[in-house]
Amino acid sequence: MADTKKQNILYRGITGFVHSVDSLSTRVGKFAMYLVFVMMAILLYESVARLFFNRSQLWAVEMTQFVMAIYYTLGGAYVLLIGGHVRMDLLFHRWSPKNQALSDVITFAISIMYMGVLWYGGYKGLAYAIKYKQVSYSSWHPSMIPVKFLIQVGLTLMFLQMISELIKSIAQLTGREIK
DSSP states (O other): OHHHHHHHHHHHHHHHHHHHHHHHHHHHHHHHTTHHHHHHHHHHHHHHHHHHHOOOOTTHHHHHHHHHHHHHHHHHHHHHHTTOSOOOHHHHTTSOHHHHHHHHHHHHHHHHHHHHHHHHHHHHHHHHHHHTTOBOSSTTOOBSHHHHHHHHHHHHHHHHHHHHHHHHHHHHHTTOOOO
16 A cells, blocks of 8 residues: 555656646747747848948847857757657657657667766856856857856756656556656
């Protein structure tokens, strides 16, 4: 009886983690998709300023690159959640759900290790930027801290989403559902 109660508590905890991460990934991802319009606005402003007023903006292209990096990093977890990343689907769709789940377990386990290394590198880069007040070497010298911080937030969320996807794949492989 006590084992069943412990299993139920563990199941509720795991389910809560999965739902929380999935919900956060959805909200952040839906926010991130609007950053495309921010990039478009910056580039439109630069084009109008250059063509009609002969006033090129030194910051526009670099700022667009920063927004793009934040866009794809913050949106990565949501894309992972909805299954939007590129997958070699040549054989995968023909496999049984259990074989698909096994393939996903192996893939996510390897990806989590890679993401851990990437996260650590991002953390070290952010720590460096904070310690030395790092700025870009461009002509307008913006601080790199906000960009590196938001990229680190995106990497953290992607790491958590990979764990969530791994848990869902293990549940599917063992015949359980996370509802």
